[in-house]
Amino acid sequence: MTTQEYVFDLAERAxxxxxxxxxxxxxxxxxxxxxxxxxxxxxxxxIFETNARDVARAEERGLTGAxxxxxxxxxxxxxxxxxxxxxxxxxxxxxxRVISGERRPNGLQIExxxxxxGVVAVIFESRPNVTVDAAILALKAGNAxxxxxxxxxxxxxxxxxxxxxxxxxxxxxxxxxIGFIETSDRAASxxxxxxxxxxxxxxxxxxxxxxxxxxxxxxxxxxxxxxGVCHVFVDQSADLNMAANIxxxxxxxxxxxxxxxxxxLVHRQIAxxxxxxxxxxxxxxxxxxxxxxxxxxxxxxxxxxTEEDWAAEYxxxxxxxxxxxxxxxxxxxxxxxxxxxSDAIVTTSYANAQRFVYxxxxxxxxxNASTRFxxxxxxxxxxxxxxSTQKLHSRGPMGLDALTSTKYIVRGDGQIR
Amino acid sequence: MTTQEYVFDLAERAxxxxxxxxxxxxxxxxxxxxxxxxxxxxxxxxIFETNARDVARAEERGLTGAxxxxxxxxxxxxxxxxxxxxxxxxxxxxxxRVISGERRPNGLQIExxxxxxGVVAVIFESRPNVTVDAAILALKAGNAxxxxxxxxxxxxxxxxxxxxxxxxxxxxxxxxxIGFIETSDRAASxxxxxxxxxxxxxxxxxxxxxxxxxxxxxxxxxxxxxxGVCHVFVDQSADLNMAANIxxxxxxxxxxxxxxxxxxLVHRQIAxxxxxxxxxxxxxxxxxxxxxxxxxxxxxxxxxxTEEDWAAEYxxxxxxxxxxxxxxxxxxxxxxxxxxxSDAIVTTSYANAQRFVYxxxxxxxxxNASTRFxxxxxxxxxxxxxxSTQKLHSRGPMGLDALTSTKYIVRGDGQIR
Numbered sequence: 001m002t003t004q005e006y007v008f009d010l011a012e013r014a015x016x017x018x019x020x021x022x023x024x025x026x027x028x029x030x031x032x033x034x035x036x037x038x039x040x041x042x043x044x045x046x047i048f049e050t051n052a053r054d055v056a057r058a059e060e061r062g063l064t065g066a067x068x069x070x071x072x073x074x075x076x077x078x079x080x081x082x083x084x085x086x087x088x089x090x091x092x093x094x095x096x097r098v099i100s101g102e103r104r105p106n107g108l109q110i111e112x113x114x115x116x117x118g119v120v121a122v123i124f125e126s127r128p129n130v131t132v133d134a135a136i137l138a139l140k141a142g143n144a145x146x147x148x149x150x151x152x153x154x155x156x157x158x159x160x161x162x163x164x165x166x167x168x169x170x171x172x173x174x175x176x177x178i179g180f181i182e183t184s185d186r187a188a189s190x191x192x193x194x195x196x197x198x199x200x201x202x203x204x205x206x207x208x209x210x211x212x213x214x215x216x217x218x219x220x221x222x223x224x225x226x227x228g229v230c231h232v233f234v235d236q237s238a239d240l241n242m243a244a245n246i247x248x249x250x251x252x253x254x255x256x257x258x259x260x261x262x263x264x265l266v267h268r269q270i271a272x273x274x275x276x277x278x279x280x281x282x283x284x285x286x287x288x289x290x291x292x293x294x295x296x297x298x299x300x301x302x303x304x305x306t307e308e309d310w311a312a313e314y315x316x317x318x319x320x321x322x323x324x325x326x327x328x329x330x331x332x333x334x335x336x337x338x339x340x341x342s343d344a345i346v347t348t349s350y351a352n353a354q355r356f357v358y359x360x361x362x363x364x365x366x367x368n369a370s371t372r373f374x375x376x377x378x379x380x381x382x383x384x385x386x387x388s389t390q391k392l393h394s395r396g397p398m399g400l401d402a403l404t405s406t407k408y409i410v411r412g413d414g415q416i417r
Numbered sequence: 418m419t420t421q422e423y424v425f426d427l428a429e430r431a432x433x434x435x436x437x438x439x440x441x442x443x444x445x446x447x448x449x450x451x452x453x454x455x456x457x458x459x460x461x462x463x464i465f466e467t468n469a470r471d472v473a474r475a476e477e478r479g480l481t482g483a484x485x486x487x488x489x490x491x492x493x494x495x496x497x498x499x500x501x502x503x504x505x506x507x508x509x510x511x512x513x514r515v516i517s518g519e520r521r522p523n524g525l526q527i528e529x530x531x532x533x534x535g536v537v538a539v540i541f542e543s544r545p546n547v548t549v550d551a552a553i554l555a556l557k558a559g560n561a562x563x564x565x566x567x568x569x570x571x572x573x574x575x576x577x578x579x580x581x582x583x584x585x586x587x588x589x590x591x592x593x594x595i596g597f598i599e600t601s602d603r604a605a606s607x608x609x610x611x612x613x614x615x616x617x618x619x620x621x622x623x624x625x626x627x628x629x630x631x632x633x634x635x636x637x638x639x640x641x642x643x644x645g646v647c648h649v650f651v652d653q654s655a656d657l658n659m660a661a662n663i664x665x666x667x668x669x670x671x672x673x674x675x676x677x678x679x680x681x682l683v684h685r686q687i688a689x690x691x692x693x694x695x696x697x698x699x700x701x702x703x704x705x706x707x708x709x710x711x712x713x714x715x716x717x718x719x720x721x722x723t724e725e726d727w728a729a730e731y732x733x734x735x736x737x738x739x740x741x742x743x744x745x746x747x748x749x750x751x752x753x754x755x756x757x758x759s760d761a762i763v764t765t766s767y768a769n770a771q772r773f774v775y776x777x778x779x780x781x782x783x784x785n786a787s788t789r790f791x792x793x794x795x796x797x798x799x800x801x802x803x804x805s806t807q808k809l810h811s812r813g814p815m816g817l818d819a820l821t822s823t824k825y826i827v828r829g830d831g832q833i834r
Contacts, residue, residue, distance in 0.1 A: 019752070023775050102797060108786055110796055115778070117808050196632075200808050215613075219632050221809045242831040249833035335436070357826045358440050361532070369525055369829030378834070379527055379825065380519060391534050391617050391822035392638045393810040405808035408796065409774045412786030414659040416666035417795070 003185040011198035013176030014119045014144035020174040021142050022116055026093040032171040033136055037085035039167035040132070040160070044078045047163070051128070051156045058152045070127050071153055081132045081160075088136045091382045094400045095142045109411045114404045116142030118200040121192045121220070125150040125206040131160045134203075135178050137385055139168065141403035144177045146192060146199070150206075151184035158182045193218040200405075205386060223393060223402070225386035227313045228258035228341030230371040233330040233356070235347035236269035242368060243346040244278045247319075250344070250370045252285045256315050258387060259342045259364075259374040263310060263320040265330045268294065271323045275299055287317045294323035310337040327352050331359050338362065341389050342371040363389055363396035420602040428615035430593030431536045431561035437591040438559050439533055443510040449588040450553055454502035456584035457549070457577070461495045464580070468545070468573045475569045487544050488570055498549045498577075505553045508799045511817045512559045526828045531821045533559030535617040538609045538637070542567040542623040548577045551620075552595045554802055556585065558820035561594045563609060563616070567623075568601035575599045610635040617822075622803060640810060640819070642803035644730045645675035645758030647788040650747040650773070652764035653686035659785060660763040661695045664736075667761070667787045669702045673732050675804060676759050676781075676791040680727060680737040682747045685711065688740045692716055704734045711740035727754040744769050748776050755779065758806050759788040780806055780813035 001009070040047070051073040058071055094114050101111030120143045122134040131147055138145035149157035161180035169175050181188050189210075193202055196219045203223050204210050211224050232250055234243040250261035266274055275298040279289060283301075290309050291302035302321065309320040310333070324330045327345075334343050344366035345356040353367045364374040374397060376384025381399030388394045394402035418426070457464070468490040475488055511531050518528030537560045539551040548564055555562035566574035578597035586592050598605050606627075610619055613636045620640050621627050628641050649667055651660040667678035683691055692715040696706060700718075707726050708719035719738065726737040727750070741747045744762075751760050761783035762773040770784045781791040791814060793801025798816030805811045811819035 019778075022778060104795070104797060108790060112813075118778070215636050221638070221807065223809075239831070245831065245833055253834055353828075357828075361436075361439060361535070362824065364825040364827060366827045367829065369827055369832040370834050372834040373525060373827060373832070374825075378521070380521060390638065392640075395822050396529075396825050405812050407779065408781040408791075408813045410781060410783045410786055410790060411770075411774075412784065414656070414662065415786040415790070416662055417670055417787050417789040 003183055003187050004191055006183065007181065007188050007191045008195070010146055010179040010181065011119065011192075011195050014146050014179050015198045017174040017176035018116065018118045018144040021139075021144055021177055024142060024173070028172040029093065029140055029142070030089040032139065032168040032173045033085045033089035035167040035171045036132075036136065036164040037082035039163050040078055040082045040085070043163050044075065047073060047078060047156070047159060050159045054153050054156045061152075063152065071156075073128060073156065077129060081129050084129075084133060085136050088140050088383060091140060091400060093140065094404050099406060106415050107412065108415050111409050112406050113409055114401065115407045117403060117405050119144045119146065119198055120403060121146045121148065121199050121202040123148045123189055123192070123202065123204045123206065123210065123214070125210070128153045128156045128160055130205060131157045131180070132164060135161065135164055137383055137400060138403060139173065139177065141400050143403055144179070146179040146181065148181040148189060148192065154182070154184055189214065190217045193220055193222070196220045201403075203386060221393075223386070223388055223398070224390055225258075225388055227339055228260070228387075228389070229262045229311060229313050229337060229339045230259060230341055231263050231265055231334050231338060231343045232261055232371065233265040233324075233327075233334070233343070233345045234267060234270065234274055235327065235345055235349060235352050236267040237349040237352065238270065238346040239348060240270065240274050240277060243274065244281050246344065246346055246368070246370050247278050248281050248285060250372055251282065251287055251319050252317065253370075253372055255317055258313075259371050260315070261319065261371055262312060262314055263322065263337070265322050265324050265333060266295070267327075267330075268323050268325055271295070271298060275321070282319060285317070287319050289319055289321055291321040292323060295321040313339070327355060331356070334360055334362070339389055341387070342366065342374040344369060344371050363387070420600055420604050421608055423600065424598065424605050424608045425612070427563055427596040427598065428536065428609075428612050431563050431596050432615045434591040434593035435533070435535045435561040438556075438561055438594055441559060441590070445589040446510065446557055446559070447506040449556065449585040449590045450502045450506035452584040452588045453549075453553065453581040454499035456580050457495055457499045457502070460580050461492065464490060464495060464573070464576060467576045471570050471573045478569075480569065488573075490545060490573065494546060498546050501546075501550060502553050505557050505800060508557060508817060510557065511821050516823060523832050524829065525832055528826050529823050530826055531818065532824045534820060534822050536561045536563065536615055537820060538563045538565070538616050538619040540565045540606055540609070540619065540621045540623065540627065540631070542627070545570045545573045545577055547622060548574045548597070549581060552578065552581055554800055554817060555820060556590065556594065558817045560820055561596070563596040563598065565598040565606060565609065571599070571601055606631065607634045610637055610639070613637050620803060638810075640803070640805055640815070641807055642675075642805055644756055645677070645804075645806070646679045646728060646730050646754060646756045647676060647758055648680050648682055648747075648751050648755060648760045649678055649788065650682040650741075650744075650751070650760070650762045651684060651687065651691055652744065652762055652766060652769050653684040654766040654769065655687065655763040656765060657687065657691050657694060660691065661698050663761065663763055663785070663787050664695050665698050665702060667789055668699065668704055668736050669734065670787075670789055672734050675730075676788050677732070678736065678788055679729060679731055680739065680754065682739050682741050682750060683712070684744075684747075685740050685742055688712070688715060692738070699736060702734070704736050706736055706738055708738040709740060712738040730756070744772060748773070751777055751779070756806055758804070759783065759791040761786060761788050780804070
């Protein structure tokens with residue numbers, strides 16, 4: 001079988017499964033999710049053996065450090081995957097929720113109801129737990145899923161998919177509902193992205209390279225979870241201790257994630273007081289600062305920031321610092337260099353807070369809080385499929401609703417037009 | 418200037434305008450819409466002169482009949498465009514509407530609010546009134562718009578766009594908010610579809626050819642308003658007079674539109690009684706029937722239906738008729754041949770009604786009503802951007818909300834994570 005035939009066959013099975021999934025009861029889905037949790041724990045010995053082979057191959061290829069430890073599974077990680085299954089089982093089922101409805105003057109009762117999307121493809125890299133995360137969220141929202149993971153975790157991912165798929169089908173989920181692409185042939189991704197007859201949505205979770213490659217070929221709708229160049233703007237009216245705490249938290253609490261701070265903008269009127277204060281606190285946390293000329297004049301230990309720094313998503317303990325003359329300049333800077341992810345103002349001015357939240361065009365805008373809160377769990381969505389920085393369908397943290405569509409149900413008693 | 422430079426320049430102007438449009442007041446937008454209405458009526462002499470040149474050229478090229486009359490403007494059509502502007506002014510502004518919100522345990526106040534998409538491109542064919550329709554809906558939702566119409570109406574469309582754009586900018590709308598592509602170079606469309614740095618959404622309103630051409634090149638998100646192969650299924654329990662009335666209405670009240678009936682499915686248990694009844698009523702309305710073998714045995718005047726007929730969107734007074742053995746067979750037929758637009762069951766059975774509305778995966782599903790109601794105005798949306806048959810972002814009739822995105826606004830008092 002060619003890769004093309006193989007992917008098409010998986011897509012056919014997923015599409016067939018999606019018909020039965022559409023009306024699968026919440027109880028059945030939840031029972032399957034709990035059975036998946038049990039199966040993962042029960043079969044963890046097998047998982048570790050398989051994972052050890054992937055890890056050994058990765059080491060041979062020279063993989064080290066964070067990337068290697070992301071690949072390596074242990075009891076704690078398997079327990080976390082199982083816990084994820086049980087948690088998703090406790091979430092409200094999005095399918096069937098009535099979003100709006102009314103009786104029209106002609107007597108027609110119209111309601112708009114959430115329904116599954118159908119078939120969702122998820123392409124991801126490295127971390128094997130995404131195999132389970134993506135499958136359980138897709139299942140809870142009533143979708144069939146086709147998974148395609150990174151080649152270094154191929155054997156581990158394939159086993160995880162097999163374990164949860166078997167547990168699911170033994171508990172009333174139709175066969176084909178959880179498909180996994182067991183080949184590292186790159187052609188499989190582009191084929192998924194062009195199978196618009198079978199696939200309703202494709203979600204790439206990976207680097208910019210993957211996104212660009214898919215964007216140029218995809219005919220299937222894509223939701224990108226792009227990077228975050230996030231800003232904190234410290235207004236002239238800010239509580240400076242609050243501002244320093246927010247800046248430090250947004251930068252250091254988890255520098256490797258997309259909602260962490262990358263550029264600090266400081267109003268010139270309080271720069272002389274604020275820059276030394278925040279510099280010291282950030283320095284204590286080993287943050288390297290790169291400043292514009294005015295910032296460096298207030299802290300000579302700063303490196304020089306270049307044009308590239310304003311657009312940089314460092315994802316480490318580096319922070320760009322710029323002094324601005326006004327709120328307007330801050331807003332223009334964010335529009336020019338930001339990625340419309342998460343941006344915050346620290347201020348005591350009502351007018352400036354209002355302007356910032358309405359004029360800054362980002363998925364999440366903050367007043368007097370850390371950008372690190374942009375997250376499905378922190379926002380109360382109960383789960384997170386990813387954080388969308390695109391404007392269509394779903395923007396910001398994506399919960400289960402992002403994996404659904406809607407339909408109109410119209411009930412009448414013979415109405416004609 | 419090359420076409421590429423020209424389109425890029427329009428997109429730059431639109432993107433710049435979109436910043437000011439984001440926070441433009443409802444009052445300003447409504448005043449501009451009313452001024453556009455006044456300007457269209459005041460300058461209708463100029464519109465007719467210009468339109469006459471497009472019409473003359475089209476006649477020279479051999480355009481006749483419905484296509485020519487769609488192109489030709491008169492006082493009534495200009496009055497309808499003006500009325501459209503005034504009606505959109507009366508609609509509630511979608512921008513700023515709070516969709517959901519809560520206070521989180523840590524005290525953060527989170528709200529999800531509707532915001533404009535930014536820049537919307539609309540590519541359409543033939544009817545000049547779409548120039549005005551698309552521009553006013555985009556404006557009301559706070560978007561800049563770039564319009565690209567059919568070549569046969571180029572001069573008319575360009576003038577309409579100029580008139581409304583001038584009226585808008587004289588009333589506080591930023592310059593560049595309404596852009597029109599004044600070239601018939603086909604490269605302009607594919608460039609719009611790939612300017613993802615500037616354009617947030619592209620809506621093609623035209624034939625399947627346009628859609629396929631865009632789909633293969635687009636990197637900008639696209640919403641397709643695809644065709645409708647709509648079904649009415651007459652269940653064995655149906656009130657047969659109601660069923661006949663619905664079938665006739667769905668077929669003949671406006672056969673050229675996407676929500677009109679194309680295939681009638683009849684349960685075999687009532688076929689003997691129902692087929693002669695509906696055949697006569699449809700015959701009275703000059704509908705040509707194409708039946709499967711069993712249908713033809715009940716009405717010998719029917720033509721033979723082939724496999725192609727089940728998938729045909731006739732858009733005229735032709736109707737395919739098929740006898741099915743069961744609700745299941747009807748649901749399978751609709752899934753196989755339909756376009757997931759609008760499908761109806763006529764029944765007195767609660768169980769069959771429930772199964773039909775939940776198992777048929779269409780944008781609108783009906784019980785005991787005509788498919789012709791799938792329409793933004795009939796559904797109470799107040800306006801219609803089109804009818805989406807795709808599942809992402811907006812499905813079914815698209816109102817102003819479909820031209821918006823959302824953002825999260827988070828207000829705190831120093832929260833860190």
